[in-house]
Amino acid sequence: MNNSESYPPDFRRVINDGDSPATAEVEPVLVQDKDIHIPVIDFERLDKDMLTEACREWGIFRLVNHGVPLALTSQLQEISESLLSLPFENKRELFGAVNSPLSYFWGTPALNRSGDALKRGTQAPNVSMVEGFNVPLSKLPASTCCHDDAQHLKLESFRVLMEEYGMHITRVAVSLFEAIAQTLNLDLSGDRRSQYLSESTGLIRVYRYPRSSSVDEAAGEALGMEVHTDSSVISILKEDETGGLEIMKGEEWFCVKPVANTLIVNLGDMMQAMSDDEYKSVTHRVKKKDMTRERHSVCYFVFPQSDCVIKSSKYKPFTYSEFQAQVQADVQSLGTKIGLPRFIPTSPFFLKERA
Ligand SMILES: O=C(O)CCC(=O)C(=O)O
Numbered sequence: 001m002n003n004s005e006s007y008p009p010d011f012r013r014v015i016n017d018g019d020s021p022a023t024a025e026v027e028p029v030l031v032q033d034k035d036i037h038i039p040v041i042d043f044e045r046l047d048k049d050m051l052t053e054a055c056r057e058w059g060i061f062r063l064v065n066h067g068v069p070l071a072l073t074s075q076l077q078e079i080s081e082s083l084l085s086l087p088f089e090n091k092r093e094l095f096g097a098v099n100s101p102l103s104y105f106w107g108t109p110a111l112n113r114s115g116d117a118l119k120r121g122t123q124a125p126n127v128s129m130v131e132g133f134n135v136p137l138s139k140l141p142a143s144t145c146c147h148d149d150a151q152h153l154k155l156e157s158f159r160v161l162m163e164e165y166g167m168h169i170t171r172v173a174v175s176l177f178e179a180i181a182q183t184l185n186l187d188l189s190g191d192r193r194s195q196y197l198s199e200s201t202g203l204i205r206v207y208r209y210p211r212s213s214s215v216d217e218a219a220g221e222a223l224g225m226e227v228h229t230d231s232s233v234i235s236i237l238k239e240d241e242t243g244g245l246e247i248m249k250g251e252e253w254f255c256v257k258p259v260a261n262t263l264i265v266n267l268g269d270m271m272q273a274m275s276d277d278e279y280k281s282v283t284h285r286v287k288k289k290d291m292t293r294e295r296h297s298v299c300y301f302v303f304p305q306s307d308c309v310i311k312s313s314k315y316k317p318f319t320y321s322e323f324q325a326q327v328q329a330d331v332q333s334l335g336t337k338i339g340l341p342r343f344i345p346t347s348p349f350f351l352k353e354r355a
């Protein structure tokens with residue numbers, strides 16, 4: 001069955017005609033595509049040493065015994081897939097309703113604060129072969145809808161499932177953060193924990209990546225999501241069995257193979273800064289090579305409170321709000337995120353006028 005009508009027009013040309021997507025960046029780094037086993041952390045018996053090693057050497061690990069019910073994730077996956085397979089214009093309408101905190105994006109995962117895709121600078125007019133829904137968790141309760149046609153009812157079920165999944169995943173993120181903070185001797189007294197990791201900033205993105213065409217495969221390097229680090233404190237990914245996630249370790253790219261009923265946790269830039277660079281914000285991407293079917297994933301991100309000052313010996317003190325504004329400005333003007341190097345006083349990226 002040809003489902004290309006459900007994709008954004010920019011994607012259809014690639015899917016139908018096999019044109020190379022504008023994103024088919026060829027990476028200058030070594031591309032080995034070897035499989036790699038990332039560390040496994042048991043959430044029921046958190047081992048401090050294993051957690052420290054995973055954060056220090058990898059910045060990413062697989063979480064088992066996480067306690068998020070399988071039935072819930074299966075239902076969420078099913079309904080997300082069904083919503084994402086709606087015709088493109090329906091998705092725009094359904095998620096674009098005035099006052100809806102949910103949004104539909106495509107072509108880039110870089111969004112502004114309202115959840116709309118950021119327009120990039122002309123230097124990188126890339127289209128990532130990804131689309132999805134942006135779901136700010138704290139705004140979900142206010143997003144109930146009064147229409148009772150089939151699509152709105154489906155959207156309402158999605159909202160209810162998201163709320164439940166959001167509660168589970170937030171619980172996992174908070175416990176993991178507390179355990180990781182302990183390994184760093186971070187002071188979490190008073191309200192510091194909720195400053196460093198503010199539950200109300202929790203955000204879920206549901207992604208769909210089209211399967212790769214034969215031309216993508218010939219191009220070899222077509223990307224579903226460009227090379228990046230997450231700006232979050234912690235990100236938690238639930239992926240389907242398609243594969244495509246790759247991480248950089250040393251100077252090489254490695255494929256992280258999916259494992260059923262596990263979650264992938266990666267540390268973001270905020271965790272790296274809080275740890276004084278002891279822990280890593282892992283560089284990763286989604287590669288479309290060999291993606292013989294659509295990939296679906298659900299990613300949760302959590303951030304510090306926007307005015308919380310992150311102090312460390314490596315970076316100029318900054319608030320998350322400043323960091324986010326800088327990332328957005330760089331994506332818009334340069335087409336890419338610079339991230340933490342903007343805040344290293346000795347870095348060529350450091351903006352002197354900020355000092
Ligand atoms: O879809 C994926 O597996 C990766 C998503 C991701 O890296 C992100 O949203 O930051």
Ligand SMILES: [Fe+2]
Binds near residue numbers: 228229230235284
């Ligand atoms: Fe990411």
